[in-house]
Amino acid sequence: SQQGEEDPQALSIQEGENATMNCSYKTSINNLQWYRQNSGRGLVHLILIRSNEREKHSGRLRVTLDTSKKSSSLLITASRAADTASYFCATDVEGAQKLVFGQGTRLTINP
Amino acid sequence: DAGITQSPRHKVTETGTPVTLRCHQTENHRYMYWYRQDPGHGLRLIHYSYGVKDTDKGEVSDGYSVSRSKTEDFLLTLESATSSQTSVYFCAISESNGGAFFGQGTRLTVV
Numbered sequence: 327s328q329q330g331e332e333d334p335q336a337l338s339i340q341e342g343e344n345a346t347m348n349c350s351y352k353t354s355i356n357n358l359q360w361y362r363q364n365s366g367r368g369l370v371h372l373i374l375i376r377s378n379e380r381e382k383h384s385g386r387l388r389v390t391l392d393t394s395k396k397s398s399s400l401l402i403t404a405s406r407a408a409d410t411a412s413y414f415c416a417t418d419v420e421g422a423q424k425l426v427f428g429q430g431t432r433l434t435i436n437p
Numbered sequence: 438d439a440g441i442t443q444s445p446r447h448k449v450t451e452t453g454t455p456v457t458l459r460c461h462q463t464e465n466h467r468y469m470y471w472y473r474q475d476p477g478h479g480l481r482l483i484h485y486s487y488g489v490k491d492t493d494k495g496e497v498s499d500g501y502s503v504s505r506s507k508t509e510d511f512l513l514t515l516e517s518a519t520s521s522q523t524s525v526y527f528c529a530i531s532e533s534n535g536g537a538f539f540g541q542g543t544r545l546t547v548v
Contacts, residue, residue, distance in 0.1 A: 359536055368527060369480070371536030414479060418534070423487050424495065425470060425529070425537055429479035 331428050332415055338434040345402040347431040349415030350395075356418040358391055360400050363412045363430070372413075373400075377420075405435045440464050443528050443540035450547055456515040458543050460528030462508075466538075468531045469511040471495075471503065473524040474542075480527065486511055518547045 333348045349358070357376045361369040375382045375391045375398070382389045388401040402409055414430045440463030450456050460469060468487055472480040472495075482495030484503040492503050500522060502514045515522055523546050531537040 357534055361537075368539035368541050369529075369537075371538065374534075374536050376534070416537070422493075423468060423533070424482060424485050424493070425468075425531065426482055426496070427472070427480040429477070 332413070332431045334431060335429070336432045336434070338436060339405060341405060341407055341435050341437050343405055345405050345409070345433055345435075347400045347413055347415075347433070349398045349400070349428055351398075351415075351417045351428075352396065353417070354420040355393075356420050356423075358389075358398050359416045359418065359425070360387075360389060360398075361414045361416060361427075363414065365411075369414065402433075405433075407435050407437050409433060410435045441528065441530055441538055441540045443526075443543050445543060446541065447544045448546070450518050450545070452519060452547055453517050456518050456545065458513045458515075458526055458528075458545070460511045460513070460530075460540060462511075462530045464530060464538070465508060466530040466532050467508075468533075468537075469505065470529040470531075470537065471501075471511065471513045472527045472529065473497065473522075474527060475524050483513065483526075515545075518545075520547050523547045 359374045360372045363369045373384045386403045391398045412430045416427045444459045470485040471483040481497045486492045486505040504512045526543045528540040529537040
């Protein structure tokens with residue numbers, strides 16, 4: 327089974343609202359990463375948080391990591407129509423140097 | 438954009454034939470990955486490489502083999518293609534504790 331599981335699987339909100347996506351994982355990690363994928367395109371790296379970090383910001387993105395609960399969240403503030411995409415978390419598995427992805431959250435921003 | 442290219446971008450092949458997909462990078466990154474993406478499954482890791490001639494299996498490696506004889510090239514071979522291997526295949530590259538860069542994907546159809 328996959329390492330990362332995202333919740334919800336789909337999210338639809340109005341432009342300007344905040345969007346929160348969650349990720350749970352199973353094993354120890356070196357870091358956790360979030361990616362965006364627009365329809366029919368490759369994935370684009372958004373942000374990386376290391377296992378010894380608890381929170382990280384990048385522009386309108388805020389990521390938290392709770393290693394005791396093996397979970398992470400991605401918050402996108404003041405959403406825009408251009409944020410419509412699928413978002414994936416990925417874990418850099420400790421001791422294995424392999425990057426394992428979850429199933430993703432499909433985010434739709436309604437104008 | 439990171440220098441990573443996949444070839445071919447599209448391929449239709451017949452059941453039972455061997456198929457090789459190529460991933461080429463110009464970034465000199467140590468780690469390379471092959472994923473497949475199918476609806477409802479997100480990205481699943483097929484094989485990955487942590488150096489020249491150093492490869493390991495991912496979660497869905499059956500029916501696939503890989504080779505990495507040079508830093509810049511990572512080949513994925515479907516030994517005898519089956520319809521269940523119809524998918525979109527993505528290659529990715531990364532360095533230790535860094536985000537991954539993805540290719541544009543190869544759409545493979547096995548008929």
